[in-house]
Amino acid sequence: MKYYLTTPIYYVNAAPHIGHAYTTIVADLLKRFKGMQGYHAVLTTGSDEHGVNVERAAERAGKTPKEFTDVIAAEFERQWQMLGLQIDYFQRTTSPQHARVVQDLFDRCRKNGYIYKGSYTGQYCIFDNLYVNDAKPGDPCPDCGRPTESITEENFFFKLSAFQDRLLELYHSQPDFIQPETRRNEVISFVKGGLTDLSITRTNIKWGIPVAGEAPHVFYVWFDALTTYMSAVAGKTVDGEELWPADLHLIGKEIVRFHAVFWPAFLMAAGLPLPKQIFAHGWLLFENDKMSKSRGNIVRSEPIQKVMGADALRYFLLREVVFGQDGSFSYDALIGRYNSDLANGLGNLASRTLTMIHQYRKGVVPAGADTGFKPQAVHAMVAVQQTFNRFEFSKGLEAIWALISTIDRYIVTQQPWKLARQQDQESQTNLDCVLYTAAEALRIITALVSPVLPESARKIWAQLGMKEPIEDVRIYSLAWGGLPPGQ
Amino acid sequence: MFPRIEAKPAIEQMRALEEKVTAEQAVMMGKTPAPAAPAAPASPKIPIDDFSKVDLRVGVVLSAERVKGADKLMHMKVDIGEAEPRTIVAGIAEAYTPEQLVNRKVVIVANLEPRKLRGVVSNGMIVAASVEGGKPVLAGFHEDIPVGARLK
Numbered sequence: 001m002k003y004y005l006t007t008p009i010y011y012v013n014a015a016p017h018i019g020h021a022y023t024t025i026v027a028d029l030l031k032r033f034k035g036m037q038g039y040h041a042v043l044t045t046g047s048d049e050h051g052v053n054v055e056r057a058a059e060r061a062g063k064t065p066k067e068f069t070d071v072i073a074a075e076f077e078r079q080w081q082m083l084g085l086q087i088d089y090f091q092r093t094t095s096p097q098h099a100r101v102v103q104d105l106f107d108r109c110r111k112n113g114y115i116y117k118g119s120y121t122g123q124y125c126i127f128d129n130l131y132v133n134d135a136k137p138g139d140p141c142p143d144c145g146r147p148t149e150s151i152t153e154e155n156f157f158f159k160l161s162a163f164q165d166r167l168l169e170l171y172h173s174q175p176d177f178i179q180p181e182t183r184r185n186e187v188i189s190f191v192k193g194g195l196t197d198l199s200i201t202r203t204n205i206k207w208g209i210p211v212a213g214e215a216p217h218v219f220y221v222w223f224d225a226l227t228t229y230m231s232a233v234a235g236k237t238v239d240g241e242e243l244w245p246a247d248l249h250l251i252g253k254e255i256v257r258f259h260a261v262f263w264p265a266f267l268m269a270a271g272l273p274l275p276k277q278i279f280a281h282g283w284l285l286f287e288n289d290k291m292s293k294s295r296g297n298i299v300r301s302e303p304i305q306k307v308m309g310a311d312a313l314r315y316f317l318l319r320e321v322v323f324g325q326d327g328s329f330s331y332d333a334l335i336g337r338y339n340s341d342l343a344n345g346l347g348n349l350a351s352r353t354l355t356m357i358h359q360y361r362k363g364v365v366p367a368g369a370d371t372g373f374k375p376q377a378v379h380a381m382v383a384v385q386q387t388f389n390r391f392e393f394s395k396g397l398e399a400i401w402a403l404i405s406t407i408d409r410y411i412v413t414q415q416p417w418k419l420a421r422q423q424d425q426e427s428q429t430n431l432d433c434v435l436y437t438a439a440e441a442l443r444i445i446t447a448l449v450s451p452v453l454p455e456s457a458r459k460i461w462a463q464l465g466m467k468e469p470i471e472d473v474r475i476y477s478l479a480w481g482g483l484p485p486g487q
Numbered sequence: 488m489f490p491r492i493e494a495k496p497a498i499e500q501m502r503a504l505e506e507k508v509t510a511e512q513a514v515m516m517g518k519t520p521a522p523a524a525p526a527a528p529a530s531p532k533i534p535i536d537d538f539s540k541v542d543l544r545v546g547v548v549l550s551a552e553r554v555k556g557a558d559k560l561m562h563m564k565v566d567i568g569e570a571e572p573r574t575i576v577a578g579i580a581e582a583y584t585p586e587q588l589v590n591r592k593v594v595i596v597a598n599l600e601p602r603k604l605r606g607v608v609s610n611g612m613i614v615a616a617s618v619e620g621g622k623p624v625l626a627g628f629h630e631d632i633p634v635g636a637r638l639k
Contacts, residue, residue: 014516015516057517060518061516061517061518062517068517072515072516075515300505300508300509302508303500303501303502303503303504303505303508304501331494331497331498332494332498335492335497335498338489339492342489343489343490346488346489347489350488456488456489459488
């Protein structure tokens with residue numbers, strides 16, 4: 001079965017930073033986790049490359065918009081490669097194939113009577129790409145504080161107002177369409193407050209997708225950017241199943257309205273299938289401050305990856321931040337988490353277990369199991385499945401780490417280093433038991449953490465002598481006692 | 488697996504890298520111009536005769552392949568207007584692919600004493616510019632010029 005998920009496509013007006021990495025890392029984790037559940041998971045990300053801001057930024061850089069966006073899009077791709085993220089499709093809004101899908105969406109909506117030509121005058125924030133409702137000339141943009149500009153133009157409009165009832169019905173009949181709950185409530189009250197029609201083309205922008213036969217109109221960001229999720233997989237199937245509709249759009253909370261209101265309305269108007277779910281996560285703050293260019297406190301993922309490794313960053317983001325809420329990043333917290341949970345916790349258990357098997361049993365896993373730990377291992381497996389399915393990653397990791405400390409305590413109580421010095425049969429049998437138990441727990445723990453810590457899990461897995469590639473492990477076939485002795 | 492990390496040096500290292508990446512991204516976004524290369528220290532003055540001793544020729548790369556076991560070395564045949572093409576081995580394989588080199592006009596030091604590099608005798612040197620820690624960039628011409636022409 002397919003599971004198709006997307007990150008937002010990132011606006012090339014800013015270079016990649018940890019906020020982009022956060023969403024994309026979580027998407028990669030989900031792709032791996034869904035794969036472990038037996039899905040054929042496919043992940044799309046990409047770059048949003050049109051609009052007046054990009055035109056201006058390119059001009060400042062002394063480049064054509066095409067040259068400029070080529071460089072920035074490549075930089076995003078490079079970042080994801082460096083972090084080892086499994087991206088299936090990197091879709092650029094400047095690709096010709098994307099333009100065809102955008103035009104097709106427009107044509108379908110127009111044929112169904114949801115598009116009309118009108119004239120629009122409004123106060124417009126060119127930075128945020130939006131008209132500011134109820135603003136007077138000169139008023140600042142409520143989102144970014146920059147002064148708005150008065151603009152009048154002939155536009156194509158989308159009849160968003162016609163979709164109020166159908167959208168409310170959607171949120172009602174599919175309660176998990178928008179998650180978490182706080183975001184869902186915000187969207188419902190926004191839609192209940194009434195919807196105004198949406199201007200979907202511009203005549204004052206050159207750098208955009210032209211509307212066929214309607215020059216000088218080009219598509220404005222809504223029809224262009226959101227459609228990426230569909231165009232990236234247009235006509236593509238896995239195991240005979242069409243990838244569209246998406247099973248999940250993973251987004252940041254600042255773009256909920258576009259994804260949960262505009263996008264399903266466009267698809268309803270076009271008669272196309274809707275995405276199954278939208279999950280909006282919170283912001284990553286820097287030492288409890290909002291990261292911003294003006295504060296000069298933007299953190300990039302590259303230095304962290306180079307000094308501490310991609311897995312350290314992944315673990316921190318997933319364990320420290322309650323997914324869905326705002327979270328705080330600081331270097332101190334990153335290193336604190338790393339030392340307590342990875343160096344002392346998982347790293348210590350792995351190196352201790354593997355060293356003892358090496359020293360006392362010549363590197364061969366002995367037979368014999370303390371089945372007393374089976375219930376707790378099963379509990380961890382179930383907890384990971386349940387919590388990850390609900391996007392509660394930190395809770396799932398807590399359950400795994402509870403198992404790690406149990407096994408740590410067990411090793412300390414059993415004192416295998418003492419058993420190893422005693423030659424009698426009982427001590428040696430007990431030692432076999434302790435070693436097998438520790439190794440088997442480590443195997444299950446490693447499989448469970450593998451979507452979060454793919455690089456490290458692959459290494460521990462190989463050191464345990466497991467033949468099956470860790471990517472092929474399925475969570476439902478993971479059972480206590482699965483570690484074959486003698487390897 | 489997961490060695491302990493000392494907070495202070497690690498944070499300093501990450502902050503230093505952060506500054507470097509931020510500066511690189513600012514150049515990429517066109518917000519600041521690319522930094523100029525630090526000026527190379529000036530060399531002592533020489534009379535023109537010393538310079539004339541160096542036989543610099545325009546050449547064209549006929550073939551290029553990487554030297555096995557040496558990441559940096561490229562083994563090339565370069566036509567500099569003589570009866571036989573020159574064999575030249577140069578440390579440019581990290582900066583250029585063989586496809587980028589073939590048919591490209593380059594500048595060759597034609598009277599350098601032959602030198603053996605990884606078992607291949609290199610008979611001449613290719614002229615390139617570089618900054619400390621950067622990749623070499625080959626010298627070339629904006630207008631067309633026949634192979635064998637001398638630089639002076």
